[in-house]
Amino acid sequence: MAIYRAKTDSWYVERITSFLAGFFVFVSVILGLYTGNKYFFYFTAFVGFMLMFFAVTGLCPSSILLHKLGVPSLLEKYCEKEKGK
Template sequence: MYLAHTDRWYLERILWLIAGSVVLTGTILGIVVHPYWFALPILVGINLLIFAFSGFCPMAVLLHKMGVKSITETRGVRN
């Protein structure tokens, strides 16, 4: 079983927090307010696919510019 490190808030962990929050918010708003809100979780899903195939994530770029360090920067790269 894989368990992520939870001793600090690194970039990848914050990305998952933001993605999950946006998906849940968009889904709830789509159910309660208007179906157009379902576009929000769809866009997050598309971005996750783009990240999986290309390694590019606009939110990761923004967080990195804000000074959030990735797990490899906080712990060092392990071989």
């Protein structure tokens, strides 16, 4: 049985995007429970929708923004290592 384990030696677009999604969900749920304001749960639903949107279409606005800010993708990091050999 194969086990998938992401590389954790550096930060790359895919890892940061997953971290941000988890962070936003966690914080919005905590704020929704703490304040009793249901609008925080709408933000949680939005993040969930965007995760499903990415799974269906392959487009992720936060990943596009991170890449434009100069964060390399995992594939780019791997190709840099292969070039350096």
